[in-house]
Amino acid sequence: MNTNEIWVFGDYRNYFQNRVTLQILGRATDLARKTDAVVCAVVFGHQVDEYVREYVAHGARKVYVVDHPDLMEYSVEGYAHLLVGLVRNHNPGTILVGATRFGQEFTPRVAKMLNTGLTADCIDLSIDDKGRLVQIAPSFGGNLIARIITPQHRPQMATIRPGTFHELPHDDHAVGDIISIPMPQDMPPKRVRMVSSEYRPAGKQRIEDADIVICGGRGMGSKGKFKKLFELARLMNAEVGATRPVVYANWIGHDALVGQAGKNIKPKVLLSFGISGAIQHTSALSDAQFIVAVNKNPNATMMKMADVAIVADANQACLGIIKAIRQKLNLDPAQTEESE
Numbered sequence: 163m164n165t166n167e168i169w170v171f172g173d174y175r176n177y178f179q180n181r182v183t184l185q186i187l188g189r190a191t192d193l194a195r196k197t198d199a200v201v202c203a204v205v206f207g208h209q210v211d212e213y214v215r216e217y218v219a220h221g222a223r224k225v226y227v228v229d230h231p232d233l234m235e236y237s238v239e240g241y242a243h244l245l246v247g248l249v250r251n252h253n254p255g256t257i258l259v260g261a262t263r264f265g266q267e268f269t270p271r272v273a274k275m276l277n278t279g280l281t282a283d284c285i286d287l288s289i290d291d292k293g294r295l296v297q298i299a300p301s302f303g304g305n306l307i308a309r310i311i312t313p314q315h316r317p318q319m320a321t322i323r324p325g326t327f328h329e330l331p332h333d334d335h336a337v338g339d340i341i342s343i344p345m346p347q348d349m350p351p352k353r354v355r356m357v358s359s360e361y362r363p364a365g366k367q368r369i370e371d372a373d374i375v376i377c378g379g380r381g382m383g384s385k386g387k388f389k390k391l392f393e394l395a396r397l398m399n400a401e402v403g404a405t406r407p408v409v410y411a412n413w414i415g416h417d418a419l420v421g422q423a424g425k426n427i428k429p430k431v432l433l434s435f436g437i438s439g440a441i442q443h444t445s446a447l448s449d450a451q452f453i454v455a456v457n458k459n460p461n462a463t464m465m466k467m468a469d470v471a472i473v474a475d476a477n478q479a480c481l482g483i484i485k486a487i488r489q490k491l492n493l494d495p496a497q498t499e500e501s502e
């Protein structure tokens with residue numbers, strides 16, 4: 163018999179940069195209201211009290227914790243084994259996991275071991291009239307948005323892309339039950355040993371959290387010309403994002419990829435330069451509040467979805483904005499770099 167619990171897997175690596183667990187707890191709280199479910203977090207690790215408290219403060223009403231020195235490092239096999247054991251004992255109705263690199267590797271194993279379905283990389287979640295989880299995800303190369311349910315098997319499982327949902331405000335007075343689970347005796351042997359790990363931020367702030375994002379596409383023309391966007395970003399305190407061709411051409415790192423295969427963004431202002439507006443890119447922009455697009459083609463999809471569409475050469479427009487800002491800031495406009 164499945165319990166009416168929604169489990170959110172606690173992915174706390176790089177905690178201060180990685181907010182995906184808190185974001186999922188936020189949406190799980192909405193879903194739980196509609197189904198009278200209990201939002202639970204599941205935390206594996208060592209000396210994880212701080213994260214447990216954070217999850218309670220952000221919406222978890224119950225936290226299942228396995229705390230053991232052997233769990234200090236993430237191990238896909240060990241964590242999958244632990245979660246499967248826990249699910250078999252407690253029968254949650256739903257499990258939600260961040261679609262981080264770890265979540266993308268770990269969650270399919272868990273779904274397979276539990277013989278249930280999994281929808282990867284959801285961009286939204288809702289509840290249907292039978293109380294089932296509707297898992298909304300891009301499909302067929304992003305050309306369709308699929309609404310997927312798991313009619314028979316349980317738990318219902320989904321991974322959710324970072325930046326998709328909003329976290330609830332931190333509530334210091336929130337109360338949650340902490341369920342301590344002993345480490346099982348039958349853990350699988352570790353086949354991988356972590357030698358070291360470090361977080362490498364792409365910029366000052368994460369693109370998912372930035373109020374101003376400047377996105378560049380193939381229409382910027384070359385790596386050298388694309389660099390102008392970094393100068394503009396510095397002047398506007400913005401982050402730079404990119405389309406897939408740009409990332410594949412190595413004009414910028416993969417962390418900047420905006421779209422189905424990358425990040426969802428929710429800036430107050432999005433400046434888009436030389437981007438056609440393929441669905442795989444625009445599906446990640448639905449929360450952008452105000453869009454300015456520059457493209458030499460007025461009929462490009464990106465221009466049609468923009469609040470302000472400027473028909474111009476992307477490089478010239480970028481350079482013009484840089485000069486105007488430098489002038490406004492009393493900086494020497496002549497110092498703006500021309501690139502090849």
Ligand SMILES: Cc1cc2nc3c(=O)[nH]c(=O)nc-3n(C[C@H](O)[C@H](O)[C@H](O)COP(=O)(O)OP(=O)(O)OC[C@H]3O[C@@H](n4cnc5c(N)ncnc54)[C@H](O)[C@@H]3O)c2cc1C
Nearest residue numbers: 379380381405406421422423436437438442443458475476
């Ligand atoms: C499974 C799958 C997943 C994908 N995931 C992603 C993803 O996550 N993110 C993503 O972005 N894409 C993704 N794609 C690729 C996507 O389909 C598009 O190919 C891509 O978004 C196009 O990038 P673009 O707009 O930079 O290039 P193009 O489509 O080539 O557009 C370039 C634009 O620049 C304009 N332009 C050209 N020169 C100038 C100039 N001098 N001045 C002004 N404008 C100019 C052109 O008019 C055109 O509109 C995915 C594709 C698949 C199949």
